[in-house]
Structure formats: structure tokens, C-alpha cells
Amino acid sequence: MPTTHTVDDHGIAEVVMDNPPVNALTVAGWFDLADRLAALGRDPEVRVVVLRAEGRGFNAGVDIKEMQATEGFDALIGANKGCYAAFGAVYECEVPVIAAVNGYCLGGGIGLIGNADVIVAAEDATFGLPEVDRGALGAATHLSRLVPQHRARAMVYTAATITAAELASYGSVHAVVPPAELRAAAMGVAEQIAAKSPTVVRAAKASLNGIDLWDVHRSYRFEQGFTFELNLAGVADEHRDAFVAKRDTDVSK
DSSP states (O other): OOOOEEEEEEEEEEEEEEOOOTTOOOHHHHHHHHHHHHHHHHHHOOOOOEEEEEEEEEEHHHHHHHHTTTTTTHHHHHHHHHHHHHHHHHHHHHEEEEEOOOSSEHHHHHHHOOOOOOSEEEOEEEEEGGGGGTTTTHHHHTTTSSHHHHHHHHHHHHEEEHHHHHHTTTTSEEEEOGGGGGHHHHHHHHHOOOOOOOOHHHHHHHHHHTTOOOHHHHHHHHHHHEEEHHHTTHHHHHHHHHHHTTTOOOOOO
């Protein structure tokens, strides 16, 4: 599978996404990531999780090529359910999840980090939702946890990206570091958390989720409904076909 994990002697779990060329996850990949995070949260030996990636970027969202190569709607439904499960697993993980973001963080990547507890980013990291360019919607729920409302709206409509420095200016990113120092910086935060009482930290995670202003599960599920409408209208297929074929999209509709 494109995701692996390890747990060190201090109770720090490291989950690594590695699915070349762009770290876009297949349907199975999203479910695998969700299962790993849920299992690690239940493990009494785990005190904190670091979620990071190998390669040029953190996560490029769903595997659109898999979706377009699959007959019917099975891959589309699977991707929606898989993303819902993975994003939810980050949020519901019983211990804090630290996202260490390198390179690009797009689409599903925003869903992952928007539900994380702490974000550490490399100086070269960029963040965005290209969903409108792909004929889909989703993860605005999670983007809205990272940037102010009007910035989020502009990003959704234009599919523009922003930098790690800008996210840090909003207080969403804990630290911005040189790419070579990213893993060490994330592990440093993890070590601080792992040094605390695991009972207290787990209670803190549950309490913070309990007072959260966002119902991330219901909000994201609402967004997904519009993606299905766009598919029924035939618009989404045109956008995805154009992406796979590397041609201009017909935007007349």
C-alpha cells in the first residue's frame, strides 16, 4: 500500500504517504490511511501521530486517472467515502495528529491537514483546492479551518494556491521551516506532546473536539452532495477527462 507507519519507543507514530508520482491516493489508499490512523489512535502505546509524505508533495488528492478508468460510479463513490473516512480518522484519532507538509498540498491534502491538530510546513509548501477546475467540490470545510472566510471563498472560486508563510500569518501553521528540516521540526513538536501524560493529552483531544465550532463530518458530507450533482449533470466528467488528457476544459456549462 502507498502508506506505511512505524511507532518509536516514545510512543510517536509516524505515518508516511508515498505514492509516486504525485501522492494522489487511490480509493484503497484512502481507506488504508483511515484504518491506520484509527488503529494508531486506539493503541495505548501511541501518544501522538506525525503524518507526512515522501516525494515532491504532501498529497495531491484523489487519483483522477483511476476514477476515469473505472466504469460507472464505483470509483467516484469510493473516493468520496474514502476521503470522508480518512479526513474523519484524522479528526477522531484519539491522540493529536501533526501534519508535516512538504511541496504541494491539494484537494484531499487540505482535508487531511484541515482536520489535523498541528501543522508544520516546509518553506516550499503550497496549499489549494483545485476542485472547481476538476468539476467537483469538497474540503472547503477544512480550508475554512485554515484561512478566513473570504480568503477561502476566493481560493475555491479561482483554484488559487497560497504559501506556508501566508497560512502561518493566519496562525494555522505552527512553524515554517526549510524543507530539509521538516521532519525534525515535526518530530520536535511530537516529542513535546509525547512527554506529557498520555491520559491527559487524550482527554485534551476529546475535549477540544467536543467544543469545536465546526461539525466537520456533516459539513463535508453536505459538500459532497454537490459533487454528485455535478456528475449527474455531466460537467464533472468533462473536467476530469480534460485533466487526464491534458487539454483545455469545455467551460461553456
